[in-house]
Amino acid sequence: MFKGEYSHTIDAKGRLIMPSKYRELLGEAFVVTRGFDHCLYVFDQAGWEKFEEELRALPIGNPSTRKLQRFFIGGAVDAEIDKQGRVLIPGVLREHAGLEKNITLVGVGSHIEIWNKDKWESDGSFDDLDDAARELADLGIML
Numbered sequence: 321m322f323k324g325e326y327s328h329t330i331d332a333k334g335r336l337i338m339p340s341k342y343r344e345l346l347g348e349a350f351v352v353t354r355g356f357d358h359c360l361y362v363f364d365q366a367g368w369e370k371f372e373e374e375l376r377a378l379p380i381g382n383p384s385t386r387k388l389q390r391f392f393i394g395g396a397v398d399a400e401i402d403k404q405g406r407v408l409i410p411g412v413l414r415e416h417a418g419l420e421k422n423i424t425l426v427g428v429g430s431h432i433e434i435w436n437k438d439k440w441e442s443d444g445s446f447d448d449l450d451d452a453a454r455e456l457a458d459l460g461i462m463l
Contacts, residue, residue, distance in 0.1 A: 321345075322427030327437060330419050335406040339425060342432055343401055352413060354395035355433055357443060360409070360417045361392075362432040368396070371430075409434070 322345060330336040338346070342362075351368040355361035363371060375392060378385040395416070399407050409419065422437035 321429055322432050323429070324427045326425045328423055328425060329421050330409065330414070330423050331406075334409045334411060334414055334419075335402075336409060336423060336434075337405050338401055338407050340405070342425065342427065343405060346401070349398060349400050351396050352399045352407070352409060352434075353392050353397070354413065354416050358417055358436075358439065360413055360419075360434040362399075362434060363430070367430050 322342060324339075324341065326339045326342075328336055328339070346362070346364050349365055351363045351365070353361050353363075372393060375385075375389050378388070380386065395413065397410055397413065399409075401407055413419075417434060418436040418439060419434065420436065424435045424437045424440040426433045426435065426440070
């Protein structure tokens with residue numbers, strides 16, 4: 321399970337140092353893809369296979385299904401850690417998340433999110449947690 325928040329930088333070639341705790345959990349090969357809210361999602365291989373299977377199980381006749389499959393599966397790349405503990409983030413994914421120099425990595429259980437640090441600090445606010453808790457309660461999920 322991925323957890324914790326880390327601040328790092330991304331170099332001019334699009335490489336970022338993956339925190340050692342995450343490297344241990346990710347293993348040798350993993351998947352990076354577009355995420356909601358203009359961040360990136362990083363899955364270990366087993367997590368990605370489960371996520372992809374769930375996406376492929378959705379009804380293909382539904383336009384929203386096709387859109388989500390294109391977004392996540394079409395945007396996915398296989399990745400690995402180099403000898404210096406870095407992962408290369410392709411330009412198209414850096415552009416999606418607005419990654420420039422300062423980034424924040426956030427473990428959210430099943431995957432890691434990679435954020436532009438400024439966007440994380442503005443959009444990642446927890447000021448509206450009461451509203452989120454009420455929405456979950458309306459869905460029958462009690463925290």
